[in-house]
Amino acid sequence: MSSTNQADLLPALHRLQEKFGYIPDHAIAELAKAHNMAQAEVVGVIGFYHDFRRTPPGRQRLRICRAESCQAMGADALALHASTQLGVEFGATTADGEVTLEAAYCLGNCACSPAVMLDDELHGRVSAERLDAMLAEGRGV
């Protein structure tokens, strides 16, 4: 955060989020100062982008593609399965803090629909069974 230019704000936010998993409150003032912006402006930018979060995520981030190609291959059922299995709505984190469930709108894996992303790992042709296995593996079960 050495720059004084607003144009470096998004890269800085990505770096912070990579480090903490979210943008902590205490970073807002620093960011504002470093990039010559008002704190409200920084908060406004963070709020605009779906990627940035203000609260800690689960240990794993599960993104299920809900866009058209995946819908055509059963993504709605997969999404319902994930939500039931994990006991959370989309956008929420499981009570044990393990998994944050999120919707994605196309992961560029449409030729292998339905697609999901577990952290940065892309999976294709995902069945309910495979999803369960991935989650179990992620939990070290």
Added chain:
Amino acid sequence: MTQRIFVPRDASAVSVGAERVCRTIENEARNRGLDVEIVRNGSRGLYWLEPLIEVEIDGQRIAYGPVNPEDVPGLFEAGWLQGGTHALCHGPSEEIPYLKRQTRLIFARMGVTDPLSLEDYRAHGGFKGLERALDMKAEDIVDAIDTGGLRGRGGAGFPTGIKWRTVMNAGGGQKYIVCNADEGDSGTFSDRMLMEGDPFCLIEGMIIAGLAVGADTGYIYLRSEYPDAWDVLEDAIVTATREGILGANVLGSGRGFELNLFKGAGAYVCGEETSLLESIEGKRGLVRAKPPLPALQGLFGQPTVVNNVITLASVPWILAHGGEAYKAHGSGRSRGTLPFQLAGNLKQPGLVEVAFGMTLRELLYDFGGGSASGRPIRAVQVGGPLGAYLPESRFDLPLDYEAFAAVGATVGHGGIVAFDDSVDMAKMARYAMEFCAIESCGKCTPCRIGSVRGVELLDSMLAARPQHSNDDTLLRDLCQTMLEGSLCAMGGMTPYPVLSALDHYPEDFGLSPKQEEAST
């Protein structure tokens, strides 16, 4: 002699197990004491066969797929390194009809080369276009693009030559080349494939664009959903800089071009070019009113070319082979080829680069092989989430910008998503509105409020569907307001999928008998 085995590193191939297959092959070969070299290529784009493994025998590549790790010992047993027969064998890759019937100009190297090998890139025609361009006047480069008839592949189909000429003539100050690699459209993945599978092609195209308009700095705005593409591009930029392709002295010409990678943050609307520029500037991605055109006042207020990945990746071929050669392909005012992306409920999804003019039916059945489920294909969405749904009666439409526009549809970025007869088109219409509500930048009311209103309307229609008493007048009025009153195509085109669903599948909306009759 070392024998080469090709295992794709493409994210989609890896998503269905290519990495595990790669490790299994390595282990098997080691245990058997065999001398093999594994090359990590891009994907050929025959995704239903991924992981597609190729074995090189006497200079010819033989394809096997889809290969699971469990299949690997059996493949060695069958003698696949000597061309032994096996149920997963498809013969020489280049002879597979799906590939053979394509016109691979822009994707010629895709799946053939090691994406990060400059040697491979050069050996397969790389930098011929750039070398030509370095000997040409800027006007002549733009003329070549004009002659080729290249139009923007990001969605709008705007003539690239006209855009470049505007920037070229915009005085002598700082200018930028911005590559739109946001690829937000569902059903599309050609940008991702190209960046992961042939990154130097994009880099070459951007340098040529820089030479044409007088820009020495470029940005690639890459969506954050593509971490693999990020890694490949980062590597490719380092290599290209080290080898004097990027930097202060491009191929020893004395001309400079510096390239920056910029990561998006999960906003679909940032694929809209002015929203994208705001985003690079560190702001909320609010769409800018035009004018001023980005070509005149773009990034940081300077003249800027914003082009899609495939547009820029088409440039080296055109410069290497000439505008006339490119123009020789295509139909009507849609010249050249488009890498179409077959997705959704199809038996053989994948990348199909062909000249404009092929019909939807040919793509869906001759290439796609019909539906994956074996049920009839009922609807096809072309051109991403803002594209219209087309029923069977429209399958003979040639893929051509004008032919599609004439029926209220769009070719867009070339994504083709098929649905079988289990699809609920009222739900798809609701999804289109919901997507717009989630992704609207919020700048104008028809889009911001209209989409929310659209979701509510469709929810009540869905609830009342069993009574067959629905009236679509309000929904149609709302669509009209969005069409006419939105600042950009987000709100302005969301009505396309909604209205086309209403027009072609009224039976899914629970309309009153009178209305249903009127609509057919």
